[in-house]
Amino acid sequence: xxxxxxxxxxxxxxxxxxxxxxxxxxxxxxxxxxxxxxxxxxxxxxxxxxxxxxxxxxxxxxxxxxxxxxxxxxxxxxxxxxxxxxxxxxxxxxxxxxxxxxxxxxxxxxxxxx
Amino acid sequence: xxxxxxxxxxxxxxxxxxxxxxxxxxxxxxxxxxxxxxxxxxxxxxxxxxxxxxxxxxxxxxxxxxxxxxxxxxxxxxxxxxxxxxxxxxxxxxxxxxxxxxxxxxxxxxxx
Numbered sequence: 345x346x347x348x349x350x351x352x353x354x355x356x357x358x359x360x361x362x363x364x365x366x367x368x369x370x371x372x373x374x375x376x377x378x379x380x381x382x383x384x385x386x387x388x389x390x391x392x393x394x395x396x397x398x399x400x401x402x403x404x405x406x407x408x409x410x411x412x413x414x415x416x417x418x419x420x421x422x423x424x425x426x427x428x429x430x431x432x433x434x435x436x437x438x439x440x441x442x443x444x445x446x447x448x449x450x451x452x453x454x455x456x457x458x
Numbered sequence: 459x460x461x462x463x464x465x466x467x468x469x470x471x472x473x474x475x476x477x478x479x480x481x482x483x484x485x486x487x488x489x490x491x492x493x494x495x496x497x498x499x500x501x502x503x504x505x506x507x508x509x510x511x512x513x514x515x516x517x518x519x520x521x522x523x524x525x526x527x528x529x530x531x532x533x534x535x536x537x538x539x540x541x542x543x544x545x546x547x548x549x550x551x552x553x554x555x556x557x558x559x560x561x562x563x564x565x566x567x568x569x570x
Contacts, residue, residue, distance in 0.1 A: 386561050386562050387558070388560070389553075437502075444490045444509055446504040446507055447558060448504065449494075449502040451499075
């Protein structure tokens with residue numbers, strides 16, 4: 345079956361602009377996660393959804409970052425007033441029911457803020 | 459706070475030799491540990507996990523990992539390395555059934 349997909353694969357924007365990154369999880373997976381991976385680092389947790397609600401958003405770095413999952417499937421990560429430090433690969437993952445189940449990752453969106 | 463450490467940035471091994479990629483963890487409570495692999499231009503792929511039970515966990519592509527509670531380690535192993543195993547490997551711990559907390563990663567290079 346289809347894995348986790350993310351669009352766009354690459355996004356280049358200018359400092360101060362608004363961006364949206366999309367994630368399509370594996371069909372039927374109730375849990376969805378966003379991570380951010382900077383060069384030479386492991387992925388860092390941003391936010392976790394169980395169904396439509398954000399169960400844990402403790403990893404969001406500041407209020408410029410926001411994510412939604414209105415129908416419990418597709419999720420959008422939104423970044424306002426982008427800064428050069430936001431440049432990274434943004435990874436999405438899903439799992440069947442959360443908890444300690446393995447998470448399946450998408451290929452990521454590479455965001456570059458000029 | 460929960461964390462994992464991967465003390466080696468890079469591991470080099472010859473094809474056919476055994477390989478070990480090291481990981482140590484720090485958790486309060488029971489550890490839930492994972493290994494993922496990242497190939498260039500591809501997403502993270504799940505290899506194996508330890509939740510409870512047998513200390514030797516077998517996973518994908520012939521990899522296995524040994525959980526050692528006294529040494530707080532969860533080293534990834536393979537008896538005979540392949541050139542195609544060359545990739546970036548991440549150890550991770552699951553924080554309270556939500557987020558994965560990843561190490562910095564170890565680059566494995568297998569030479570022919």
